[in-house]
Amino acid sequence: MLTLALAGKPNCGKSTFFKAATMAHAEIANYPFTTINPNFGVAYVRTKCACTELKVKCSHCVDGNRFVAVNLIDVAGLVPDAHKGKGLGNQFLDHLRQANAILHIIDASGGTDSEGNPVGVGNHDPADDVKFLGFEMTMWVYGILDKHWTRLNRQAQVKGFSIHQAIADTFTGLGITPEDVRDAELALKLELVHAKMEDLVPFCAEIVKISKPMLVVGNKFDEAPEALRAKLAEQKVAFASAASELALRNAAAANVVRYLPGDEMFTVANEGSLSAAQKAGLAKIADVMKQCKGTGVQQAINRAVFELLDMIVVYPVEDENHYCNKQGDVLPDAFLMRKGSTPHDLAFQVHTDIGKGFLYAVDAKTKMRIKENHELKNGDVIKIVSAAK
Ligand SMILES: Nc1nc2c(ncn2[C@@H]2O[C@H](COP(=O)(O)OP(=O)(O)OP(=O)(O)O)[C@@H](O)[C@H]2O)c(=O)[nH]1
Ligand SMILES: [Mg+2]
Known part of the structure; x- marks a missing residue:
């Protein structure tokens, strides 16, 4: 959630x-x-x-x-x-x-x-x-990175080492992906492997912006x-x-x-x-x-949810004609999902097994089959057909 x-x-x-x-x-x-x-x-x-x-x-x-x-x-x-x-x-x-x-x-x-x-x-x-919280959060994240920086810098000299992955791992639990690290690097026109200590605070500010809107x-x-x-x-x-x-x-x-x-x-x-x-x-x-x-x-x-996090609301159903589950409960669930999510993502959100067994989905409003990679819209009512029971 x-x-x-x-x-x-x-x-x-x-x-x-x-x-x-x-x-x-x-x-x-x-x-x-x-x-x-x-x-x-x-x-x-x-x-x-x-x-x-x-x-x-x-x-x-x-x-x-x-x-x-x-x-x-x-x-x-x-x-x-x-x-x-x-x-x-x-x-x-x-x-x-x-x-x-x-x-x-x-x-x-x-x-x-x-x-x-x-x-x-x-x-x-x-x-x-207005500004101080962002700064304090930046310094908090910087404190985490700083503890590991000497080691990361040393490891970065080894061929094949992914600094993006390693930095993302450093921020455990912050929800930072290696892509986020790369985005922050690009936004600042930095090269993390050659970054100096003074580059780290602006880098952390960018990481905070990306991970904690x-x-x-x-x-x-x-x-x-x-x-x-x-x-x-x-x-x-x-x-x-x-x-x-x-x-x-x-x-x-x-x-x-x-x-x-x-x-x-x-x-x-x-x-x-x-x-x-x-x-x-x-x-x-x-x-x-x-x-x-x-x-x-x-x-x-x-x-915060719809603008900062760009979420949409999607309703999974089992019966696309009556918009309900097997017990006849109409629109029993409403899921918040990131804009750009697909029926396959929805299937995984319903249950990992449903996601793994995903076969296809039906748009309950149009009764049309939709592709696995179709982009869901806010308010969509979707039936997932899965090999999993
Ligand atoms: N006039 C007014 N007073 C408010 C409002 N919201 C909170 N307060 C008052 O502001 C004071 C602090 O409220 P809290 O909710 O305890 O503030 P807090 O940010 O949680 O405070 P800490 O836990 O100490 O960080 C209380 O006296 C509240 O009654 C509001 O919308 N209007
Ligand atoms: Mg309080």
């Missing part, structure tokens, strides 16, 4: 975002380093369910909205110069190894300094926080002064109010409002049951949502 991680300086709202997105427990407090051990949970990307286009009834979506699971990790805060041991250091970055993409949460309200201490709204420029999310939008919003918007920062999302999800669970994560607005279920304080709270949230086109939480998750 795909994994996203929430990272950034302390006290910017990572755990609030995590709690809102997963509805799992996480400690939240207005001081730095509340979170030390990471929180692991399941969040969802929201997509239009294929049942809407096929005009069939399905029991896996809510009003035609399909929520597909992704892992979400909330890690300890990181401060500038963490790689030199500041704050809690960068030991916790190891938790980012398994992440496919990072949501870099910053405090758009400017109410916390670069180390996460509360300083009052507008007293810190969050634009200064990052979306910067300006949280606490609800408190962000106009000037800071404008400045961050110029830097293409996505906005969110995790606190609003958390309040809405709780209110929806208590049937106070009707709200689906990712909706641009909520509706009040029973106006008469609300106290004056609740009404004022909801009015404030509604105001934020009008400006942000929602609370920004679901939108950030969706952007």
Whole structure:
């Protein structure tokens, strides 16, 4: 399953975002380093369910909205110069190894300094926080490479030695392939076998860019002064109010409002049951949502998955006429797959044996056979025919 991680300086709202997105427990407090051990949970990307286009009834979506699971990790805060041991250091970055993409949460309200201490709204420029995480991650990766560099350099002198493979192996668990190493080398016009120490930091920066794509999310939008919003918007920062999302999800669970994560607005279920304080709270949230086109939480998750990671949603079925499995369950599964994936890749994702025994696939929408190397599209409903049972 795909994994996203929430990272950034302390006290910017990572755990609030995590709690809102997963509805799992996480400690939240207005001081730095509340979170030390990471929180692991399941969040969802929201997509239009294929049942809407096929005009069939399905029991896996809510009003035609399909929520597909992704892992979400909330890690300890990181401060500038963490790689030199500041704050809690960068030991916790190891938790980012398994992440496919990072949501870099910053405090758009400017109410916390670069180390996460509360300083009052507008007293810190969050634009200064945008770049530091990429740099700290670069120095973390550099720290890993540096440990092995002398050996790698020596081995590189031996004929037939693949430096690309060896470097990829050095970054175990980071999901780096030898091709990624080659891409980074090309992007920098480097020759790794002749690389000098000073080439390594830019090389690691490139490796971080390739392996951990990052979306910067300006949280606490609800408190962000106009000037800071404008400045961050110029830097293409996505906005969110995790606190609003958390309040809405709780209110929806208590049937106070009707709200689906990712909706641009909520509706009040029973106006008469609300106290004056609740009404004022909801009015404030509604105001934020009008400006942000929602609370920004679901939108950030969706952007990470569909834009940064270029994923599509594909529905495997066993009966292409009724779009269901053998038990008659319509559109039982929705898989996130990389754009460019083929029916054969889908078969492997369903089960290794199905992949190994792959014979052909049928596009359930057109009932046409499709080739093994055909490129799947978002929303495809596919029947796999395999020699494996
Ligand atoms: N106004 C506002 N406050 C928020 C929002 N999200 C979080 N907060 C507040 O910011 C403070 C820090 O929230 P946390 O979620 O604990 O932050 P964190 O980034 O996990 O902090 P560490 O674990 O210490 O790194 C708390 O007081 C939250 O209530 C938001 O969207 N708007
Ligand atoms: Mg936290």
